[in-house]
Amino acid sequence: MKAMVLREISPVEKEPLRMADLPKPVPGPKQILVRVSSCGVCHTELDEIEGRVQTRLPVVLGHEIVGRVENSGPGTATFKAGDRVGIAWINSACGKCHFCREGSENLCPEFKGTGCHADGGYAQYAAISEDFAYWVPERFSDSEATPLLCAGAIGYRDLRLSGIGKGQALGLFGFGASAHIVIQVARYWGCEIFVFTRSEAHRHLAKKLGALWTGSPEDPPPKKMNSAIDFTPVGETVVHALKALEKGGRLVIAVIRKRNPIPPLDYASLLWDEREIKSVANITRKDVQEFLPLAAEIPILPEIQEFQLGEANRALILLKQGKIQGAAALRMPD
Ligand SMILES: [Zn+2]
Ligand SMILES: [Zn+2]
Secondary structure, eight states: OEEEEOOOOOGGGOOOOOEEEEOOOOOOTEEEEEEEEEEEOOOOHHHHHTTOOOOOSSEEOOOEEEEEEEOOOOOOOOOOTTOOOEEEEEEEEOOSSSHHHHOOGGGGGGGGEEEBOOOSSSSSSEEGGGGGEEEOOTSSSSEEEHHIEEEHHHHHHHHHTTTTTTTTOOOESOOSSHHHHHHHHHHTOOOOOEESSSSSSHHHHHTTTSHHHHHHHHSSSSSEEEEEEESSOOHHHHHHHHEEEEEEEEEEOOSSSSSOOOOOIIIIITTTTTOEEEEEOOOOOOHHHHHHHHHHHHHHHOOOOEEEEEHHHHHHHHHHHHHHSSEEEEOOOO
C-alpha cells in the first residue's frame, strides 16, 4: 500500500514525510482492516513531526480516518466488510486502571495514540481494534467526517470542560479546524461567541459561522468572557485569554503542546477572583460516540480543504502557517 512515512524528527518545512510502499497491515484478533478513503490533517501531527510530542519512528501519521472495512481478524462482531467507519486519536487504553474504570481512559498510563504509537491514516489501509472504531453518520461525506473525529470530538470535550452555559459569553482564541466546529456547537447551545485571531480569513469565516465579535488576541472584547478556549500554539495567548475572562471564569487550553513558554502570570490581575485554567488531554471513546450523532443533529457543516496523499507535507506547512480555512483532509489514491 502507499503511505506517507515519517522517519525522523524535522522542521515540517523540510518536507520530512516520504511516500513509501508498505505491506498492508494484517488485522489481529478483534481488529478490522480499514481501506482509508480520507484522513484529516491535525495540528498534533506538526507536534509529532517537530518533536514536541514523542512518536514511534518510523510512523504513519494521521488520526482522523474515514474508510470502509475491508476484512476482519478473528473474534470481531460489530463491523463487517463494506461498513463505513471512523478512527480517532484513541487507539487503545488498558481498560483496567482506575482512570479507565472511571471513564477517564484518556488519562490511562498505557494510552496509545493512532498515528503516534500505532500506524495511522496517511496510508491506503489502517488496522484498529473494532472497539475503537465508530459508525459515521450518513449525512457527512468521507472527507467532511474526518475533522469530526479529532478537531470536532476534542472540541466537544473542550466545550464541556469549559463549563459554558446557555446564553453565556465564550471566547475562542485561534480559529482553525477545531474552533470552526466548536463555534457551531456553542451556537446550537445558545452561547454568545467572541473570536480572537490575527488571521483576516479566519475572522471572516468566524463571522460567517455566527461570531458576535472578532478581533486580535490582545484586543479587549466588548464584554468579559464566562469561559474561553485557547486553541493557539503560542504561550502569550494564555495571558490575553485570562485578561478577557470574567471573575470565576475558566480558561481551557486545548493544545497538546505550546511552541513557546507561557509567560509569568500575575496572580492578582489574571488568576485571583477564582479564575481557573484547565488543560485537555487526549480523548475518550465516549467523547467521539456522543459527538458524532450531535454533529449530525445540529448539523455541523465542516469546511474542508482537500489534498492528495502525496501533498501531505504541503498541507502541513499551510496548517503551520495558519493558511488552512476550516480543516485539511488527504484523499487516498485508488
Ligand atoms: Zn488531532
Ligand atoms: Zn487504563
